Amino acid sequence: MNCLQFDESIALYLYDELSEEQRAGFETHLAACAQCGARLEETRRLHRVLSERPSPQPTPELLVQCRAALDDALDRELAGVSWKSLFEQWASTLGAISRLPAAATLALVVLGFTLGWTLRPHSGAVRGGPGNATLSAMGDTDLNNMRINAISQVAPSPQNGEVRITVNAERQMTLEGSLDDPRIRQVLVEAVKGYDNPGIRHDSMEVLARQADEPPVRSALLYAIQNDPNAGVRLDALNAAAQRMEWCPELRQALLNTVEHDRNRGVRVAAIDFLADHADQATLPALERLATRDPDRYVRLKSVRAIRKLQGY
Amino acid sequence: MDGCLTLAGNIPAQSSSLAGEDESALIRRAQHGDRAAFDALVRLYDQQVLRLVLKMVQSPDEARDLYQEAFLKIYRSLSRFRFESRFSTWLYRVVMNVCFDHLRRQKARDEVQGVDSEDSDTDFFQTIADDQPGRDPERTLRASEIRRRIGRALARLGPRERMVFELRHFQGLKLRAIGELCGTSEETAKNSLFRATQKLRLQLGDLV
Numbered sequence: 001m002n003c004l005q006f007d008e009s010i011a012l013y014l015y016d017e018l019s020e021e022q023r024a025g026f027e028t029h030l031a032a033c034a035q036c037g038a039r040l041e042e043t044r045r046l047h048r049v050l051s052e053r054p055s056p057q058p059t060p061e062l063l064v065q066c067r068a069a070l071d072d073a074l075d076r077e078l079a080g081v082s083w084k085s086l087f088e089q090w091a092s093t094l095g096a097i098s099r100l101p102a103a104a105t106l107a108l109v110v111l112g113f114t115l116g117w118t119l120r121p122h123s124g125a126v127r128g129g130p131g132n133a134t135l136s137a138m139g140d141t142d143l144n145n146m147r148i149n150a151i152s153q154v155a156p157s158p159q160n161g162e163v164r165i166t167v168n169a170e171r172q173m174t175l176e177g178s179l180d181d182p183r184i185r186q187v188l189v190e191a192v193k194g195y196d197n198p199g200i201r202h203d204s205m206e207v208l209a210r211q212a213d214e215p216p217v218r219s220a221l222l223y224a225i226q227n228d229p230n231a232g233v234r235l236d237a238l239n240a241a242a243q244r245m246e247w248c249p250e251l252r253q254a255l256l257n258t259v260e261h262d263r264n265r266g267v268r269v270a271a272i273d274f275l276a277d278h279a280d281q282a283t284l285p286a287l288e289r290l291a292t293r294d295p296d297r298y299v300r301l302k303s304v305r306a307i308r309k310l311q312g313y
Numbered sequence: 314m315d316g317c318l319t320l321a322g323n324i325p326a327q328s329s330s331l332a333g334e335d336e337s338a339l340i341r342r343a344q345h346g347d348r349a350a351f352d353a354l355v356r357l358y359d360q361q362v363l364r365l366v367l368k369m370v371q372s373p374d375e376a377r378d379l380y381q382e383a384f385l386k387i388y389r390s391l392s393r394f395r396f397e398s399r400f401s402t403w404l405y406r407v408v409m410n411v412c413f414d415h416l417r418r419q420k421a422r423d424e425v426q427g428v429d430s431e432d433s434d435t436d437f438f439q440t441i442a443d444d445q446p447g448r449d450p451e452r453t454l455r456a457s458e459i460r461r462r463i464g465r466a467l468a469r470l471g472p473r474e475r476m477v478f479e480l481r482h483f484q485g486l487k488l489r490a491i492g493e494l495c496g497t498s499e500e501t502a503k504n505s506l507f508r509a510t511q512k513l514r515l516q517l518g519d520l521v
Contacts, residue, residue, distance in 0.1 A: 052456065053467075236421055
């Protein structure tokens with residue numbers, strides 16, 4: 001065991017995570033190297049300092065508050081499930097597919113009195129004529145949030161007093177579903193690639209990262225790593241791709257582009273770390289260039305360490 | 314997964330009518346929509362969960378939010394638990410993902426807003442009362458400063474580094490168990506631990 005390997009093993013030794021063979025090598029080196037011995041003692045002292053950190057215990061009041069808040073949240077969850085089921089049945093019957101943020105053409109069909117009455121407590125109500133028919137809403141939609149661009153048809157029905165209105169509108173709506181639904185996934189992919197709010201891009205990426213190897217998600221993550229204007233979002237995309245995506249030439253190239261061209265030091269260093277974690281010799285030339293020519297000293301140091309790791313030191 | 318026994322702790326005594334019912338039966342009933350059974354499962358684990366999330370956040374309000382987020386996710390995905398692993402392992406994996414996501418959001422938010430943890434004035438641990446009121450004021454002040462420095466150094470770790478270090482150093486879990494809880498490999502956990510230790514050494518070197 002050399003000094004670099006010893007240094008990398010100190011924490012594992014103190015936590016008793018070394019194998020018998022590794023421990024023997026560690027202790028042999030320890031007996032022969034005073035400098036490494038000093039490093040070991042320094043880390044032991046660090047652990048003692050860290051023991052000064054208090055271990056916060058939950059107070060009974062906090063626990064009660066948490067349980068009460070969870071109780072309320074579960075009640076709301078259960079209430080939402082029944083409306084969601086109704087909505088899903090209705091949507092599948094009509095074959096409704098919605099996309100954000102594009103305008104959608106909606107066919108608003110006034111349902112029969114019984115269904116409309118059932119949905120009434122959770123929908124915006126539009127009063128019709130003296131027959132008092134209510135307009136059903138989809139999910140959380142409120143007609144007041146809708147901007148109607150055009151009305152293409154108004155078709156009253158003399159038999160039952162209902163009316164069919166076909167509108168071209170933009171409206172806010174809530175979509176709920178699983179990431180396994182390609183429609184949900186598509187909305188999130190578009191948000192990652194083009195939405196102007198970095199918080200939304202970040203949140204969308206967090207969700208998508210669970211399926212990092214699906215082709216549209218993969219493409220979105222690789223795009224975000226290299227093109228997102230926000231460093232925090234680029235870092236998130238990098239973490240998600242490097243930790244959850246299968247290693248592949250596209251990912252390697254995205255990381256190499258990042259280490260050489262990203263304007264944020266933290267993102268570049270994170271990319272170097274991930275390159276070092278994958279034993280891909282094709283990255284060596286780029287790392288060698290960084291190690292000798294990069295103007296940032298810390299980046300040069302990290303590149304040297306990454307090269308050593310790739311070379312098995 | 315011996316490390317998980319440390320987190321799981323002891324099952325607290327139950328005074329409800331569900332006392333004595335084994336965990337598997339509770340899970341099955343909860344999976345079929347029995348709310349009381351789910352509440353009983355929550356009571357089995359929530360103190361440990363709250364203790365864990367308190368270490369990751371900066372305030373009791375944030376801890377409450379993470380607690381709720383974790384148990385709501387557990388509730389929504391309970392039907393996918395197939396008894397192929399220990400329930401505690403599966404549960405803490407959900408909790409770890411919630412904590413990890415929170416730390417990443419926090420990091421991204423700090424970066425977007427240009428906040429360095431150096432500038433942050435929120436240090437939950439500063440609000441914890443010294444449990445020895447009769448202590449020497451100078452020692453109390455120094456202890457408070459050390460705690461603040463530790464909190465700041467931990468906050469500067471990357472999300473994965475922070476989680477691995479918290480679980481290994483403060484919770485005593487083995488790296489293999491940590492890897493499983495965090496959905497990654499033991500090797501990645503080791504690398505994270507190494508980087509965390511290096512960074513803490515840099516940040517706190519003058520205190521050792």
